[in-house]
Amino acid sequence: MDQKEERLVVSVVCGQAKQNPDWLAIEWPLTVIVNGRHYITLLASPSHLEELAVGFAFNKGLLTATGDIKSLVLKADGRQAELELAGKGVSAADLAAIACPTAVTDGFKDKGKTLSPDEIVGLMQEFSTSSALFRETGAVHAAALAGEGILVFREDVARHNAIDKLAGNLILAERDASSLCLLTSGRISAEVVRKAFRMGIGLLISRSAPTSLGVQMAEELGMTLVGFAREQRFNIYCNPWRVAI
Incomplete structure (x- = not known):
């Protein structure tokens, strides 16, 4: 099934307009x-x-x-x-x-995958180059399950859908995610943390930033949030013990 369609657009550069073909992500x-x-x-x-x-x-x-x-x-x-x-x-x-995982569980305080800084940088470099659809349209989010490398990569016009596709893959493949981490291109909101918790994943890594409630929920659950993972840098927002520094 096609993921993109071509459309003529009017491009304006320095006040000069001309028609060019452009790719649109299909919704x-x-x-x-x-x-x-x-x-x-x-x-x-x-x-x-x-x-x-x-x-x-x-x-x-x-x-x-x-x-x-x-x-x-x-x-x-x-x-x-x-x-x-x-x-x-x-x-x-x-x-x-x-609905509220922190209310009923001690979370992942002694579980989950541990990565070195070099491994995080390497995974995010692989992740950033995996989406041809984003390079062509600029209109999709991506998410991935990773271990030693990226195991499952999914993309969607909605960031939550990309993560739900990973959850569906775990269920249909009957895969245990406890030794994996979740990579995402979107911000880490409380809803994203909740989905990762539901999937059994304790380490989330994003190119973008987390929200305050996302950090609060992850901290209470014992999950590790890594944000702004770009090139050779990243921030660890809570539970840094999963990053071997």
Whole structure:
């Protein structure tokens, strides 16, 4: 499925205008149907849509593992994902952990991957050169799961969708993320921290900055936030023990 489309634009440089072709990232409506009912319509890049539907449902607490998925079908030329889920749902404690994880858990205070500064710089260099779609359109966010190198790379017009695609990949591949870190091009908000916590990841690294609530939540959960990871520098905002300095 195409991820971009070409359009003629009027470019103005130093007051001079001329028409040039330009690439636009495609924004695609994906309607998620859960157990026969409309749940939400997401606006997304038209790639890895099964992962997006599963990851979104996982991060909303609608499922917890691959075994909760009875069926998953893409219909309407990829504009509709139909999820049939086991009816057991999640417990009240699970829902509380999803909404406010710091209220019910001690978090990752003694868990998670540890990286050296050189490893962080190397991963972010690999991450920054992985998105041809961003270089062509400038209109997508990226996220990745990394260990010794980047294992899974996803991009989307919405930064939360890119992370949900990673969550869906973890669920569908039945992969344990506790030894991995999450790389993202977007800011680290409290919602991003919550998603990473839900995925079992204790180390988040971004080219951008975290928010105050994102840092507060990560600190309470024992998660490590690294921001402004560009070229040879980065900032560690909380729980620095996962960075071997």
